[in-house]
Amino acid sequence: MEHVPLAHVLILSTILFFLGIYGFFSRRNLITMLMSIELILNSVNINFVAFNKYVYPHQLEGVFFTLFIITIAAAEVSISIAIIINLYRRFNTIDIEDTKNMKF
């Protein structure tokens, strides 16, 4: 990877991050919003690993943070899928425009 500059890896992760932001703000379906969050978390992981590889190659901190982020993403997805299934059972929809009972 010596021939690929760090800026190109960071631009890749930036594009992925803002794709996730776009999906999160434009979609109204809970599962597609969850997929956008996965894209955002992945772009952050790419950033951590790239900084660890290019700027601080004598340390392992980026790898550790990536491992913790992956773990927390797994926990977050399991909780949110449980909430989505419960919501579907109660309101028969997972569109966030139609589920207003939790608003207040």
Place this chain on the structure above:
Amino acid sequence: MNVEAIIFYILAALIITFGVLTVFTRKIFRAAVFLLFSLIGVAGVYILMDMQFVAALQIVVYVGGIVVLIIFSIFLTHSSGERLAPQKLGRIIRAGILSAIGMLFSVWIITHHLFLPTTALPIEHSVQNIGLQLLSYTSYGYVFPFEVVSILLLAALVGSIVIAMKIKKQ
């Protein structure tokens, strides 16, 4: 341009293409499959950066766990082949403007900042080194966050079972 750079740019194009398809497609099951390919591309980037352990974890946890869970929940909540309702134009425009401004700003900062690498000797990012430092309880060891995160994962598993459980009426 050598082979590694060519592979990196092909992988980057694949990741971005499948990411765009994930965000823009109107069929929710296809969105999940496109997300799967995007995550596999990210694992390829990790392998190119000599982080085999992170790449393996990415494949195991994201591709094998999270996407399968998302596909299961799609099957539980949608009838197959159903198209999502079209989005409002104002919301699309607002989200597009917001993300375009943010992306241009971040890319401008990245291209104008000089990242200076350290001169210290690099260490090998092998599983042995990662495991030794992750579980060491001397200074710069990560055993305390490891334990905290494992308790968090256990709590999340128990909590998701409790939330999704159907309570029988007496």
